[in-house]
Amino acid sequence: MRTIERVVARGVVKTYGATAALRGVNATIEAGRLTLIEGANGSGKSTLLGILGTVIRPTSGSLDYEPLGDDVGTARGTIGWLSHESLAYPDLSGRQNVELAAGFHGLDAHEAWRHAEERFELGSFALRPLRTCSRGQRQRIALARALVHQPSLVLLDEPTTGLDRAGVARLLAVVDAEVERGAAVVVVSHEPEVFRERAAARLVLERGRVVTSAS
Incomplete structure (x- = not known):
């Protein structure tokens, strides 16, 4: 199976009618590390995750699943x-x-x-x-x-919701194992403090824009 080594988003815009969910997002997701996406409700976190996961099509901008390029069909399988x-x-x-x-x-x-x-x-x-x-x-x-x-790209949307302490510990052990395996792991969470120690990169969204991008 061909794998994704890096995902590069360039100028990604997503609009729903007159509402702009994402406004020109640039981001790079690397294999072998955890990327944490933060932001308030309505900031565009889940929309960006959906675009990375190929289930939402951006209004404009591009995504490259390196080395697969823009081959969404092949990318989806991994x-x-x-x-x-x-x-x-x-x-x-x-x-x-x-x-x-x-x-x-x-x-x-x-x-x-x-x-x-x-x-x-x-x-x-x-x-x-x-x-x-x-x-x-x-x-x-x-x-x-x-x-x-x-999979070589792992997308986790609010993965701690409803979990007790033991469940969160089990989840974190799985996240660690996936990163160690070499997968690119992306987490969207309302509890970012759970993942910050593990995050090699952070994207903070505000009203559809990246306001903080740090490695």
Whole structure:
């Protein structure tokens, strides 16, 4: 599988009618490090994450997924996304959700499940319909599903929501492992202090503009 080594956003603008969500954003996301995106509600954080993840098309500007260029189709296959909501199938079990994602990426479903079960400590709850699981349990399953194919670009949208202290610690251990593996990890969070020690780069947005960009 071809991998993403760097994502470069140049002059990215996104408008919804008369509302500008992003106003000429320039940013570089590097492999092997955590980039933290901060900002108040409505600053454009989730819109930028959606554009990086190819699910939102910018109104203008460009994104290069180096060395893939602007090949969005190929880039999409090596992106792992953890949304604010799990977006998993509620009537399928956790295991079925993970195995289904593995199949989409051409992986052996049984082997993918075995690895995910061990890594994310997925107990008997993962054999129940997802809708019967707690928020923290759904989060673990969603994270396992997002990372099943070892993506080179990992996007995490408000990943600590609903997690207790143990859940946050488990999440941070996974983030550390993904960075160590060489993935480019991008986090959007209303609790940025959880990630700041780990962040090699920070982007602070205000009304759709980057007001702070630091490494």
